[in-house]
Amino acid sequence: MTDMTSAPVPQKDDGNLFHKLELDMRLLGMIGALFILCIGFNWFTDGRFLTPRNIFNLTIQTVSVAIMACGMVFVIVNRHIDLSVGALLATTSAVMAMMQTQILPNSFGLGLGHPLIWVLAILSGLLVGTLIGAFQGWMIGYLTIPAFIVTLGGFLVWRNVAWYLTSGQTIGPLDQTFLTFGGTNGTLGTSWSWVVAVIASIGAVWAMWSSRRSKAGHGFPVKPVWAELTLHGIIVASIFGFIAVLNAYLIPERRLERMFEARGEVMPEGLTVGYGLPISVLILILVALVLSVVAKRTRFGRYIFATGGNPDAAELSGINTRLLTVKIFALMGFLCALSAVIASARLSNHTNDIGTLDELRVIAAAVIGGTALAGGFGTIYGALIGALIMQSLQSGMAMVGVDAPFQNIVVGAVLVLAVLIDIIYRKRVGAK
Amino acid sequence: MAEHSNAPLVEMKNISISFGGIKAVDDVSVDLRPGEVVGLLGHNGAGKSTLIKVLSGAYAKDAGEIFINGNKVDIKSPRDARANNIETIYQTLALADNLDAAQNLFLGRELMTPFGLVDDSAMEAECRKIMGRLNPNFQKFNEPVSALSGGQRQSVAIARAVYFNARILIMDEPTAALGPHETQMVADLILQLKAQGIGIFLIDHDVHSVMELCDRASVMKNGKMVGTVKIADVTDDDLLSMIILGKNPMEKEDV
Ligand SMILES: Nc1ncnc2c1ncn2[C@@H]1O[C@H](COP(=O)(O)OP(=O)(O)OP(=O)(O)O)[C@@H](O)[C@H]1O
Numbered sequence: 001m002t003d004m005t006s007a008p009v010p011q012k013d014d015g016n017l018f019h020k021l022e023l024d025m026r027l028l029g030m031i032g033a034l035f036i037l038c039i040g041f042n043w044f045t046d047g048r049f050l051t052p053r054n055i056f057n058l059t060i061q062t063v064s065v066a067i068m069a070c071g072m073v074f075v076i077v078n079r080h081i082d083l084s085v086g087a088l089l090a091t092t093s094a095v096m097a098m099m100q101t102q103i104l105p106n107s108f109g110l111g112l113g114h115p116l117i118w119v120l121a122i123l124s125g126l127l128v129g130t131l132i133g134a135f136q137g138w139m140i141g142y143l144t145i146p147a148f149i150v151t152l153g154g155f156l157v158w159r160n161v162a163w164y165l166t167s168g169q170t171i172g173p174l175d176q177t178f179l180t181f182g183g184t185n186g187t188l189g190t191s192w193s194w195v196v197a198v199i200a201s202i203g204a205v206w207a208m209w210s211s212r213r214s215k216a217g218h219g220f221p222v223k224p225v226w227a228e229l230t231l232h233g234i235i236v237a238s239i240f241g242f243i244a245v246l247n248a249y250l251i252p253e254r255r256l257e258r259m260f261e262a263r264g265e266v267m268p269e270g271l272t273v274g275y276g277l278p279i280s281v282l283i284l285i286l287v288a289l290v291l292s293v294v295a296k297r298t299r300f301g302r303y304i305f306a307t308g309g310n311p312d313a314a315e316l317s318g319i320n321t322r323l324l325t326v327k328i329f330a331l332m333g334f335l336c337a338l339s340a341v342i343a344s345a346r347l348s349n350h351t352n353d354i355g356t357l358d359e360l361r362v363i364a365a366a367v368i369g370g371t372a373l374a375g376g377f378g379t380i381y382g383a384l385i386g387a388l389i390m391q392s393l394q395s396g397m398a399m400v401g402v403d404a405p406f407q408n409i410v411v412g413a414v415l416v417l418a419v420l421i422d423i424i425y426r427k428r429v430g431a432k
Numbered sequence: 433m434a435e436h437s438n439a440p441l442v443e444m445k446n447i448s449i450s451f452g453g454i455k456a457v458d459d460v461s462v463d464l465r466p467g468e469v470v471g472l473l474g475h476n477g478a479g480k481s482t483l484i485k486v487l488s489g490a491y492a493k494d495a496g497e498i499f500i501n502g503n504k505v506d507i508k509s510p511r512d513a514r515a516n517n518i519e520t521i522y523q524t525l526a527l528a529d530n531l532d533a534a535q536n537l538f539l540g541r542e543l544m545t546p547f548g549l550v551d552d553s554a555m556e557a558e559c560r561k562i563m564g565r566l567n568p569n570f571q572k573f574n575e576p577v578s579a580l581s582g583g584q585r586q587s588v589a590i591a592r593a594v595y596f597n598a599r600i601l602i603m604d605e606p607t608a609a610l611g612p613h614e615t616q617m618v619a620d621l622i623l624q625l626k627a628q629g630i631g632i633f634l635i636d637h638d639v640h641s642v643m644e645l646c647d648r649a650s651v652m653k654n655g656k657m658v659g660t661v662k663i664a665d666v667t668d669d670d671l672l673s674m675i676i677l678g679k680n681p682m683e684k685e686d687v
């Protein structure tokens with residue numbers, strides 16, 4: 001109340017270009033790191049890293065970890081941790097594989113390829129994942145067992161429940177429609193991908209304008225129009241650039257021939273078809289969008305952040321922090337099951353070691369993306385970029401021919417380094 | 433709820449609560465009437481905060497009863513207290529450091545858009561209005577409250593308690609971090625709220641300001657109630673000796 005900030009005019013012209021654009025320095029830093037990484041690998045691999053083919057593969061390999069990393073942001077922001085996500089992915093994957101190859105065809109008499117099979121299999125997986133997550137959340141919230149312990153136990157329990165359910169066998173082949181969630185086997189094709197790009201661009205621009213209108217409506221400062229338009233330009237260009245790259249990856253000629261044969265047609269001479277946006281990536285984008293809105297614009301999200309910032313204050317404000325914990329872990333379980341759909345569909349089978357070490361990748365992605373383990377801070381887009389950085393590192397090193405042990409050594413070192421940089425950054429901008 | 437016209441706004445009867453064998457509050461009774469300011473005094477650890485936390489729903493009492501307007505109420509959580517129009521400024525302020533002033537002001541009671549999303553712009557606008565009344569110098573609306581000074585944080589906590597039209601206001605050392613000018617503003621605010629018929633429990637170590645602002649004062653020592661006195665009947669020294677010696681100078685009535 002004393003001599004606080006005196007500036008009476010809420011006008012935003014700190015002169016700095018970044019300030020005018022209101023770009024988040026941390027976001028720029030992460031994108032910069034990813035950029036340097038890609039350029040570097042591209043140079044070392046004589047241009048093989050930044051090809052449409054490799055970028056396509058990178059994105060579909062990232063999806064499963066990225067989806068779980070979005071949920072992990074909420075868990076960590078709320079001052080918890082989930083070490084069981086990889087094991088939970090395995091259990092839900094096992095459930096869905098058993099459903100579609102054995103239970104539904106044998107016990108319910110649905111013929112192979114019956115359209116209900118993939119629907120019911122996925123629904124049961126999502127249900128099981130959500131229930132297991134909620135159960136773990138209940139133990140953490142209501143029985144007050146630390147999340148570290150509950151999910152460390154869950155790590156062992158669910159990994160081995162999956163093993164028990166499948167007797168350790170690889171289960172497959174999975175339902176044909178189910179496989180379209182895996183990536184290569186299910187893409188939108190070029191035309192629909194452009195449609196998505198248009199819709200996404202319109203949506204992004206509309207969202208930014210309506211936020212601006214709402215601010216201006218209350219007489220709050222808004223950034224200059226040129227800055228707003230520049231941002232729109234950058235975002236629309238990124239969206240179309242991304243889709244253009246995915247469209248540029250052509251379906252191999254042999255594969256195309258087989259696809260035509262399967263339909264009893266003959267492939268026209270010289271035909272080329274691009275893959276376009278994989279359905280799995282589209283799902284990831286939708287999950288990230290929805291969860292970003294949840295984080296910023298819903299009570300649920302607000303309470304997660306408030307509780308992470310000060311659990312006592314949240315409690316005293318009438319927030320039911322125990323139930324909140326249950327909901328967060330239920331959401332995490334749901335996302336593990338969704339990742340299980342994509343991971344098992346990508347492999348075409350349920351394998352006994354599916355999701356192994358994913359918990360570490362997921363936590364690393366969230367943390368590299370700027371989620372503070374002390375709670376209270378984290379963003380969904382950060383986790384996405386974190387997951388991309390992890391995956392780029394891993395496949396980049398494999399392409400360059402780095403020995404397997406060194407790959408993991410580097411990934412581990414990068415994780416620690418990323419957190420150090422984050423700590424230094426936070427100190428610089430004033431402990432926020 | 434039936435309004436018993438002569439019943440106190442709040443009546444806390446024979447409240448007890450202990451933490452692992454230590455009786456933090458031992459058979460204490462206080463009451464509060466509309467438009468009245470009751471001071472709670474006592475040395476550090478006397479049990480003042482614990483007593484009011486029973487009323488605000490932060491702690492569950494071990495024994496005792498609470499009446500509001502003569503009706504027995506069961507306050508089991510901060511939500512119950514808010515439902516009874518009880519607002520609290522906690523000694524610890526209870527702010528989420530990572531959220532900004534408006535988000536803290538409305539925490540648990542967010543303004544929503546018609547689409548069911550939280551309306552941050554509307555909340556910021558309301559926050560600017562009330563802060564303009566309480567602390568016109570305040571400008572840090574877009575920063576997390578961790579970036580605020582102790583006094584600025586305190587004014588956010590005060591704004592939160594005042595904004596929602598409380599009928600019962602609990603202030604646990606509301607001016608502890610404030611400068612002299614801001615302390616005076618809070619004093620003016622208390623008188624203004626009192627004139628509106630709001631009942632206020634004021635915890636304050638400054639006997640002087642208690643003498644100035646309160647109608648009655650209740651003094652606690654070691655979890656027990658020493659006594660409740662009318663401010664008009666006592667001097668600063670009487671209050672001080674009650675706090676230090678734990679004896680009621682009036683040496684009559686009272687628990
Ligand atoms: N959550 C708790 N757990 C254990 N003991 C507690 C707890 N809260 C308070 N106490 C104890 O209860 C007693 C009363 O504490 P209280 O905070 O009510 O004192 P106070 O009168 O508000 O003191 P102050 O003037 O320092 O704020 C103290 O002995 C304290 O140690």
Ligand SMILES: [Mg+2]
Pocket residue numbers: 480481482523604
């Ligand atoms: Mg106290």
